[in-house]
Amino acid sequence: MNKRDRPFMTIQRNDSSDNLVFYMKNGIRRTKYKPVDYQQLHSLTEAKKSASASIQLKIRKTVQTSKKSKEQTLIKQHKQVWWQEHQRLNELRCKVESEIKSFLNEENLGNECLSNLMDFEQELSERWCAYLKNVVDPIQQLRADLKYRQHHILQHSDPHTEFNSVKVLEEVDFVKKQLKAVFERLNLEQQKIQNDLSDWSVKILDHSLEEKSKLLSELPMELETLECPYPDLKSSILSEFCNFTEKYQKKLQDFDLQLEDIYRNFQLSEEDHWIYQAILDQYPGDIFARRTLYLDMLQRYFPHKSRHDLVEHEKYFDQYRFALEQRKILISNWNKSRKDFIQKAVLTFAEACATYEMESALAKDRKKQQELCADLKAKVLQWRAHQEEVARLEMGIIARRREKEKEKEKLWKKKELLQRxxxxxxxxxxxxxxxxxxxxxxxxxxxxxxxxxxxxAEQSVKDRERVKYRQELLEKRLMEKKEAALQEAHAEEGRERQLEALRKQVAIVAQFNPVRMMSDTVASKARMGIGIEEFALQKPLFTLNTYNEQQIISDPRLRFELALREAGLHKTLYAKEMLPKICPQKPPRKDMESTVFKI
Known part of the structure; x- marks a missing residue:
């Protein structure tokens, strides 16, 4: 068994602990253990507790500051969103008001309903002016009066201040009661109007739902009014339409039941749900961290609701919206398919009418053809009788002619047999x-x-002899090559021996001569001019293989370049273009051709 495969075992030994217990029970002292200073330990624990308390305070402060900074950033983001929503709503309001004004002023001036609306608008503006005059203006006057009196009391001490303050308080209480009554009446009117609007909206929704259900249940007027010459075809198309609408009705009922089930699970009331929708509409989908923002705003609007309830409501509301969108898509698909079905049905009815007309026309044509056939049959019978008489006469004539031709054929056949x-x-x-x-x-x-x-056969014999002769020649050549190679090897060996002998003859054998080594050489004496006679230089020291001055100047390229240089044009584009084009007197060798101007 390998060492790595062995199981890991831990052995716990408690000998020291057992010994310690034994010493403590018997009261035997040891130098290893010292008495404990409990006051010092208490002071240390107190110091640690105070340090931990200060650290906890710092942590709480940092948490509070982080919460405040997070709250401030959220409020800033909320402000940005509110400002954008405020601008958007103002623009929409101005646009709608301008459209309503233009619609009321320019179009349908004689319409009674629009004139009633304008009268109602004027009545509302008059009521608003009266409200401002009777309620808002007195409050503002009272407020200004109270500010003036407070300023006057602070500046001048008056003995009747208590009496005046009691009167002022009574007046303020009286105004508060009046305002409270006015606000209660306005709230009642607002609630009544809202209830009326909600009733009307419910009625409109019910009416629209009834219309949709009627549309789904009733047969279309286009199909009922259309005429079809084939009643079986019309009944089959109508039954197909009924089956088609029943499928959509079942799907629509399923969606309605699903919407009702989801609506029951909503965590908010109708009014709170309306606020929830308004808050969601304030935050468009392209905003960064949209969900955190609107959940924070919802928690502020609904402090009595927990985050879990809001998230649950959000989940159910998303399901509700998805189901509603699916229902709308189903209705749109049903409308589209209904239109397509009606168009196809109209086309089939038109084709059926066309085929019926064609069949009736064909029946009329058949009757006419039968009448014509009867007339033609009588004429044909009469013509056939005449033709039979003519045929009898012609048959007699033809029989006679055939007898004559048979006799001629017999004679011609006899002649043909002889010729064959x-x-x-x-x-x-x-x-x-x-x-x-x-x-x-x-x-x-x-x-x-x-x-x-x-x-x-002779050529094959000759070819064999020729092949044999060629093989012998090849073997002879190979032997000659081998002999030549051997001779060359022997010659190379002899040459090496001769060279070795020459090397031995020419080998340096110099004796040790320090005087000669330290003395001047002939070349150094000649350089210093010691012991050398002067002589006239009659011939050059070295033979030069190069061009002379006349040959160099005779080159047209050099003369052209010197002329350009004198004129100061040797660096121009003209010079760069013309110099490569001038050819030398003698064409240069291929290995001496210049590639400077080709780069």
């Missing part, structure tokens, strides 16, 4: 000549074939 016998004899003679010629040609070809076979 003559032709057959000529053909026999011709084929006999042909066979004789073929036999002669075959004999000639056989002789020529035997001659060719003899020639090919």
């Amino acid at each position: 016998e003559e032709k057959k004899e000529k053909i026999r003679k011709y084929w006999a000549k042909k066979e004789q010629k073929w036999q002669e040609m075959e004999m000639r070809d056989l002789q020529h074939l035997e001659e060719l076979k003899k020639l090919m």
